[in-house]
Amino acid sequence: MENNNTKDEKENLDHDGIFKKSLEHKKVAKQFCEAHLPDYIKEVVDLDTLEMDKETYIEQVGDKKSSDVLFKTKFDGQDGFIYVLCENQSSLDYWMPYRFFKYMMCIWDQYRAKNPESELLPPIYPLLFYNGKQKYTSPKSLFKLFNNPELAKKCLNSIYNLVDITTTPDNKIKEKDWLALME
DSSP states (O other), X not given: OOOOOOHHHHHHHHHHHHHHHHXXXXXXXXXXXXXXXXXXXXTTEEEEEEEEEOOOOSOSSSOTTXXXXXXXXXXXXXXXXXXXXXXXOXXXXXXXXXXXXXXXXXXXXXXXXXXXXXXXXXXXXXXXXXXXXXXXXXXOSGGGGSSSHHHHHXXXXXXXXXXXXGGSOHHHHHTTTHHXXXX
């Protein structure tokens, strides 16, 4: 059988395979977390509960230079995740925070499907393992992708704002002229 992979694709597959295969070993995964998690996470995470999820959350279209690993674990005794994305690419991805946000939403969707009785979402600590050729200078915050980061933080702080008309007395609604018809 003929293999049409280029040399770069083979190297990337080898690297991604080694990365993921290595982290399947609990001892390696634990050492990786001990070496790369910040202290505020290490204080609350129970690395003895690390359990690798076999799912991948990477977009399959055009994203052949990434590998991801999701670890289920406990943060202060509650469910939580450590999501590691390994980037083996020659150029930086400016949109990485956006990609991470999408992947995290997928993880939470899967969590909700498996735990429909849960009313709370688990924390996810995202970690990018970058080994590109150039210094990493892409944004690390989702808010840095907005034309007004401070306004974006305020807008997204509550995810949505509420107009609860049920708490407005009728006489206040009637004072609003044309808006009163809609309310």
